[in-house]
Amino acid sequence: xxxxxxxxxxxxxxxxxxVGESTVSRLASPHAMSLPAxxxxxxxxxxxxxxxxxxxxxxxxxSLRPDRLRDAAEWIxxxxxFWDESLDRLDEVLASFDDGVGETTDTGNxxxxxxxxxxxx
Amino acid sequence: xxxxRLLIVRRELAAPPERVFAALTTPAQIARWIGPRGxxxxxxxxxxxxxxEFSFDLDFGEAVITMRGRYEAVxxxxxxxxxxxxxxxxxxxxxxxxxxAAGAGTExxxxxxxxxxxxxxxxxxxxxxxxxxxxxxxxETGEGTD
Numbered sequence: 001x002x003x004x005x006x007x008x009x010x011x012x013x014x015x016x017x018x019v020g021e022s023t024v025s026r027l028a029s030p031h032a033m034s035l036p037a038x039x040x041x042x043x044x045x046x047x048x049x050x051x052x053x054x055x056x057x058x059x060x061x062x063s064l065r066p067d068r069l070r071d072a073a074e075w076i077x078x079x080x081x082f083w084d085e086s087l088d089r090l091d092e093v094l095a096s097f098d099d100g101v102g103e104t105t106d107t108g109n110x111x112x113x114x115x116x117x118x119x120x121x
Numbered sequence: 122x123x124x125x126r127l128l129i130v131r132r133e134l135a136a137p138p139e140r141v142f143a144a145l146t147t148p149a150q151i152a153r154w155i156g157p158r159g160x161x162x163x164x165x166x167x168x169x170x171x172x173x174e175f176s177f178d179l180d181f182g183e184a185v186i187t188m189r190g191r192y193e194a195v196x197x198x199x200x201x202x203x204x205x206x207x208x209x210x211x212x213x214x215x216x217x218x219x220x221x222a223a224g225a226g227t228e229x230x231x232x233x234x235x236x237x238x239x240x241x242x243x244x245x246x247x248x249x250x251x252x253x254x255x256x257x258x259x260x261e262t263g264e265g266t267d
Contacts, residue, residue, distance in 0.1 A: 076128060079128060079233055080128055080130070081157060082156065082157055083128075083130045083231055083233065084130065085156070085157040085158050086154055086155050086156060086157070087130065087132045087134075087154075087229070087231070088158075089153065089154035089155075089158065090134065090141075090144055090145075090154040091132070091134055091135070092154070093144060093150060093153045093154045094134055094135060094136040094140060094141065094144060095135060095136075097136075097140070
């Protein structure tokens with residue numbers, strides 16, 4: 001999906017669809033782009049699960065599938081927080097070491113050893 | 122397979138690169154900082170070499186999740202690259218950590234990228250514009266994420 005999102009034209013089409021459902025020609029028009037070229041972009045978005053198409057006779061209505069975008073947004077929000085907080089904690093761990101003295105235990109379990117590495121059980 | 126950039130985090134840390142690298146790669150130290158606050162890490166295992174694997178458990182309360190990955194570059198004290206994913210799920214991403222001495226401390230740069238096949242040339246117009254639009258959409262529809 002992130003490949004589908006890596007293109008500026010496709011992101012603009014998603015922004016248009018966020019306002020409401022549309023058609024291929026309406027999505028193409030701001031980009032001075034041929035209908036086949038626009039269709040190709042839209043197919044990429046469909047394959048990525050971001051856009052769905054309903055066909056009524058000769059009219060193809062395209063609409064946004066917000067659940068997939070929300071998944072991506074949640075993934076990014078989760079990992080932004082994950083790394084921000086992990087690096088905050090890393091900063092605190094580094095600050096808690098005495099000069100030249102690191103962690104001496106070899107266990108892989110989280111242990112609250114307090115401020116002094118020398119007190120590690 | 123090419124990568125899509127997802128997020129970059131930069132930090133200044135008050136310790137020299139060698140110590141930071143040790144904190145990133147030693148099981149007992151990893152356990153003390155990996156994961157969000159309130160989430161305890163355990164069972165940290167590290168095989169620190171190219172092709173070696175690491176894994177650890179994160180206790181989120183309702184669920185304990187095992188994270189694991191494989192090291193792709195191990196260049197102490199300046200560079201560490203590894204894959205990253207939940208054990209059992211097929212959705213791996215890649216984390217690149219670069220360390221540079223900055224005075225008595227270290228400048229750390231972490232890039233977390235999804236692994237996606239990309240049939241089209243990547244447009245480097247940037248992610249921020251998209252995320253601004255996404256944020257606006259989510260706020261408008263009352264489904265704002267924090």
